[in-house]
Amino acid sequence: MASKCPSFSPCPTLLVLRARAPFPLSPFSSNKTMAAMSKGAPALGLALKTSEVKHQDCSSSSANFSSSSTRRRSRSGVGRVSMHCRAVLATEQVEAPIKSPFPVQYTKLFINNSFVDSVSGKTFPSIDPRSEEVAVEVAQAAAEDVDRAVKAARKAFEEGPWPRMPGCERAGIMNRIADLLDEHKDELSALDTLNMGKVYDMARLGEAPLAIGLFRYYAGWCDKAQGMTLPTNGPFHAYTLHEPIGVVGSILPWNAPFYLLAMKVAPALACGNTIVLKPAQQSPLSALLIAKLAAEAGLPDGVLNVVTGYGDTGMHIASHMDVDKVAFTGSTQVGRQIMQAAAQSNLKPVNLELGGKSPFIIFGDADMDAAVESAHQAIFYNQGQMCVAGSRTFVHESVYDEYLERAKARAEKRVVGDPFKPGVEQGPQADEAQFNKVMSYIRAGKDEGARLITGGERVGSKGYYIQPTIFSDVQDDMKICREEIFGPVMSVIKFKTVEEVIQRSNQSEYGLGATVMSKNVDIINTVTRSLKAGIVWVNTYGILTPSAPFGGYKSSGFGRENGAYALANYQQVKSVIMPICNPPYL
């Protein structure tokens, strides 16, 4: 236990909160996070005791938590906070939902930098998954509304200033957008929590900074998108221009509304495009506020338009004849429809971020404390609603029993409750359909003979809360092992050899993420190259640095987001060729 090598980092977005226990900070949180937390707690009537907090830099991702409940040691460089609050345990009734700290301001479509009703005046209900009741009505966009938005985006692209600004000016506006998002990150996070149940503190202290960071990262790319001058096979002068692609349709899911919006919008804007964005029907609110803030920051009219509605709104975008490109994140099933619509309309290029069934592989030499906590976060973070969730936990036979025991203990400590309450780790599933789907997978797991280690039931009778659930002795052909559950259900699978676990990991139709827990350089090199997955984490999980490209193999989609790679999604490459007379060289 003494000096563990700094190998563990839970989801960077997180603060793992435990009632009546010190908790670790992720390497991506800081003194500011701690201060913010302690400011919040008294407002909610909780006593908060902070021990001395030291500055922690990102590079020392210290493994500072311990699996043993008896030893709490303060490591240098990491602060700890003891929370004295009443735990909401998995078996307790959930209380009446806490009121969101921010009222909902914007519920209409955002076109040409103004809020407008849908042409038909229709709205749709946005449901609070804690109460199962309607929180607010939001404008519903039909084909004519999508049309209006596309027209605005087209005009902004063909005639407006945005693509005609030098990159450095776009950068200035994007940095101002980031500043405003930062000022409003609590409000944005509250909207997401209200919409889909994300734990509020994780949203505002973890995911929001990452989203804002993406805006700043791509602000930096605005003036660095370069083409090339080219060697030729004859007397020609040739070069490429990397042009903005035009009107971009961005269709988002509900599981991380703020972050995924940043992931789509920031690179598209940086390259000089205009956007028609559709957030998921479960989570329309934060996108509307973000668009308003972008306009305040100086984004010209028509550059960022938001149309809220159901899946059909998204399909109108995918099949629109005047949208130049569509980028979609969501389920594999809908991804197929989007791609077909794109093909059948104007052959607009598509990139897709779809589902996953990512293996989380624990070798015998893994740091078991880190493995248990990482594997826990990998499946349970955000109520299991992550495309990259580590949803097949492969454990080497030599440490299988030990792992199960510890994983069970960890899951049983997980605090499920109102996501606005400090100390809660797990909120409700996003909506009724998701809830039903997860419960049916749990039933399937039981029916197909997997061994239920813990959980498996609903929490309370109101709100879509599900107990953290673990199945063991899961076989490859079970539904819970093959299909994406998108819920807090861990499936633990025993393996023997490296070749076997590679082969079984790759058997999935998906190929989004993977995690390898081992200290052995050879195992790491072999396994990382053998896995058919777009992101492989080694001895950590969930780190989303802006420079690392993100995307899937196989049915998990194609194309890469983040990093320099994302720029290619939002540019059109033009070659220019002309003859050259008497060239001094070729």
Add this chain to the structure above:
Amino acid sequence: MDSGKPYEQARYAELPLMSRQFRYFAGWADKIFGTTGPSDGIHAVQTLHEPIGVVGQIIPWNFPLVMYCWKVAPALAAGNTIVLKTAEQTPLSAILAGKLALEAGIPPGVLNIVSGYGPTAGASIAEHMDIDKVAFTGSTEVGKLVMAAAARSNLKPVTLELGGKSPMIICEDANVDEAVELAHFALFFNMGQCCCAGSRTFVHESIYDEFVEKSKARALKRVVGDPFRKGVEQGPQVDKDQFHKVLGYVESGMEQGANLITGGGRLGSKGYYIKPTIFTDVKEGMKIFDEEIFGPVQSIAKFKTLDEVVQRANNTVYGLAAGIFSNNINTVNTLSRALRAGTIWVNCFDVFDATIPFGGYKQSGIGREKGKYVLESYTQVKAVVTPLHNPAWL
């Protein structure tokens, strides 16, 4: 104040360039990529682009703050620490900039600024055994000393931005009025004290006479005076040495038979002011045509064919920049490839966007500043190699 440059020029032309440099390179800080690469055999190969370490930077007096920004911003973005020496003529602005950097949060010791003379402070940096890299902007003569000192001491890599004698080529299809104005700006800007000044003006014979006449008129209109006064285009030369050097070249021009058509001497009796000066009938062999004057002395020569002007333009030890004035695509393409210079300005001059690499061929220097290219100068490449067993692919 230190350098005599017109206040309006510094305030409105140069200052925006400076903050722009810092913002541009701030954007590069988290985008310095290495590679993972193929190998010839069964190895995993990665490259890491690491900060090079302690960087010594020696800057000149002609654009004190702009030069400071060109040097400091990329070096910091790449994660280095800096010891920067200002020119003895212009020590003040960098000190203020450094203080502001501290206020902005730069940790102590990352940016250090020393003022002093070349043979002492500058040489000391170039020779220092614990400085990992030196970047110098200044004269070719001193650049050679810096490089030799770097070699003698610890073989620290060197980048140099040195002198120039850049050709400004006015082709036969040029609009003469526009060409005159651009050529005037290319030479006279900053009292002629630019490494990349367009200091050999080649004009096609078909427009030569008109060009010369209009250039003279333009030079006579140039407002020379106190740089703090509004509307002044040209202040004094930076110091007594430069002043006498320039006047010396003017005399040699007259002695060697060039035709003085305007200016040619001091303006007033106090302050290092020199009249905007133009020589015509200038040719190779004359000092004013071969050597860098660094003053407000324009030399205009006549040419007939493109081949001829290419050969004459390249006939210099320098190779910093060149200007081409033409709308003909073929002329532009041919000349821009044929001229041996690091920056070719076509129908413009002195465009210094942060994104555009700048540097010299031949004795105008080594390496490039600005743009993505400068990052190479401030990083060290490390390859990491590990064997692979049963690789799934190679």
